[in-house]
Amino acid sequence: MSTAAFLRPRAAQDLPARLARSAAVTGTGRHLRTEDVTGWLDERARAHRFTVRRVPLDRIEQWSFAPGTGDLVHRSGRFFAVRGLAARVDEGPYGSWQQPVIHQPEVGILGILAKEFDGVLHFLMQAKMEPGNPNLLQISPTVQATRSNYQRVHSGSEVKYLEHFTGAPPHLVLADSLQSEHGAWFYRKANRNMVVEAADTEVPTTPDHCWLTLGQLGELLRLDHVVNMDTRTVLGCLPLQGSEPGALHSDAGLLSWFTAERARHDVDVRLMPLADVKGWTRNADGIGRPDGRFFRVTGVSVEAGNREVTGWSQPLIEPCGAGMAAFVFRRLGGVPHLLVHARVEAGFLNRLELAPTVQCGLRDWEEAQAADRPLFLEAVLRAVREGGARYSAVHSEEGGRFLNACVRYLFVEADEDMALVEAPRGYAWATVGQLNTLVAHGHYLNVQARTLLACLNSGAVRL
């Protein structure tokens, strides 16, 4: 065998075109018409008879408060734990604070299997129940597994399709990077976000799975609460390429801005015993703040049929009120640019990541002084009131960890009041192509920014 036979091109030249072709196929795919997908979710819900009810924190089976620290931990020592976190940052209205946080050092896999049917890439999606979803079942990745999950700590059945991801030959991997979860609620959690092609393999499906095109996923992303967070973050990592003729900043210039932002912030974050966290109290409802702000830690008990185990209990984080995540965009030289924010979140591995222009819990800011409110919040709220958003849908965050965590996702075109070219400190204009390049390397875009990028990648919104 000649060594020349070893060489591959460094990038699969036809992949962006194949993804664009899949994004162009809407209305129907190999399995289902898009309009029938929510019916299929309802049907699967009926088939499985799921019930979720709240339980007090001290009555969650297999979970207990560890002596000494007061951390909320699973009997196996695996899965995740709720611990305390102490943060000190150099900017923003808070300065320093303590809070409960989810600690889960293991890296999970969020994987979507792709396969071409009749020349069009389809993605194998799962109707999956998560106890924190307001509507329980949502469209989920082919595989969504913590390492405890797939190493079968809870002695459940094996994770279907997992072998496509753990044993993927490199040339079938379309995307594979470590991406953060919510930095406000997780301590340095990352998942592998993977898209793998099943090229010549037959892939048997189950009643809980179906093949959808990227365009169908885009249609579903225009609906509230249908496409789950894990799907959105993986779709935000698809290897699309910008065909833009240029950008306000060169890639090197954009990276330099981001590097300077990471370098200039002092962020000191430490885990601490949950029992010692100041400003939070534990009562029958869970762990929360007397002023009712931010979130509380609560418990649920689940009865289910098609999960790896047939029933379980667990803690969940329940936000106090809905959130918002909005990209302000404008055209520069005819090319759409998004105003990205270099946002510090206490749980990020590396101080800050790129976030939407506005990202906040709405209720937390209602009483805040005008000067403390996030930049552009008023402008985005005004656009929403006047029906001027280019895209608006409510999605719920990871239902395996968060209870009814609803966030309105928006794209809002800069109006005359905001039509700035010179971005304020901590913000920069970036093209969609530039974000697609960065996201491949992980820990650049936060989960909210990746959700909005998924809307662009799938054609749910066009700027």
Add this chain to the structure above:
Amino acid sequence: MSTAAFLRPRAAQDLPARLARSAAVTGTGRHLRTEDVTGWLDERARAHRFTVRRVPLDRIEQWSFAPGTGDLVHRSGRFFAVRGLAARVDEGPYGSWQQPVIHQPEVGILGILAKEFDGVLHFLMQAKMEPGNPNLLQISPTVQATRSNYQRVHSGSEVKYLEHFTGAPPHLVLADSLQSEHGAWFYRKANRNMVVEAADTEVPTTPDHCWLTLGQLGELLRLDHVVNMDTRTVLGCLPLQGSEPGALHSDAGLLSWFTAERARHDVDVRLMPLADVKGWTRNADGIGRPDGRFFRVTGVSVEAGNREVTGWSQPLIEPCGAGMAAFVFRRLGGVPHLLVHARVEAGFLNRLELAPTVQCGLRDWEEAQAADRPLFLEAVLRAVREGGARYSAVHSEEGGRFLNACVRYLFVEADEDMALVEAPRGYAWATVGQLNTLVAHGHYLNVQARTLLACLNSGAVRL
């Protein structure tokens, strides 16, 4: 102004060619012949009359052991501290251990100013003394400053040329990324590695600075102890592009391998009080191990004329014996590939980074059982004995933190015994172009790998 005027190309198309042109200019540059550079270093040493002498740890001016923790700290609370570190890893001969570690959460700047003279890019290099360098003065970046340094915590004079880096307009930035320092000795330390062009600005030089071409720096990199670590790491980040026709793995495949490596390792690292570190003892010589292995913490006192302050004392880490860092390479399909190692170091921000094929302290492995020795160590040592290394030079590591830390850097072509295509677990073949692409994003290549990449970028070695 039309908005079209805002657009720039995402990448400066001519930059790789300009860097290649600079790398091709050897022998002499605008200021000095290459052969006169070491004479210039000697002359600057004589002009400044530097003296460095050892002092006991408890006699370092302005430094003391903090009550309670026993951490070695500066009176200002700035600069760096020597603390304890507890590590638990899932692979390798050690498993879990404790050690002293340098803690310095601030991000410093390592910056090289570039400017074209007669159509050739030159780099403004500094003859700089660092107390841990075996020969005191080495070729250093234009600017090498901790944040404490440039915010003038020690009330010294200002850092020359700093304004080119802190106020660089994005279009003049050629490279700017956060890069790790030695993960065995630093806890999550990162520096901004910057190359900035001074396009239309006159740049006055001082007797301690001179303009050198990339090719001249390559010539100097063939000598021992002339080009300091900070210069090497910045040169390892130059935005060169591979012109290779292909690679063993696509870029996506290589990233997937790396992501899987990061995901599979359990690494638990915590700071702890220095006083409680097990296996290390403090005596008149410093803090070390009774078995004399690894390193010790020691102190020096410096008298100098051209530093930001005229004299100071500080702790240094002194390795017990020399180290080695070697890339094994081979041609696949005519294209040189380097065998990179996904290496866990306790101080890395994100578990592991890409390292040379072999990287170790030589003395630590002399007594080790064969099975515990690093893969390829014997093969590389054999190549060195037989004079078969393509590149071999001894460089010293960061002289501001390490005392006489000498590492032999090597490129060794795979001989018949090692001519494997299937890399062992934890290793992968990557082209030089692929490493150049990755390094731009930071925290991918460790400092030893960046040193060896600098040798390639500057033409010190050709594979």
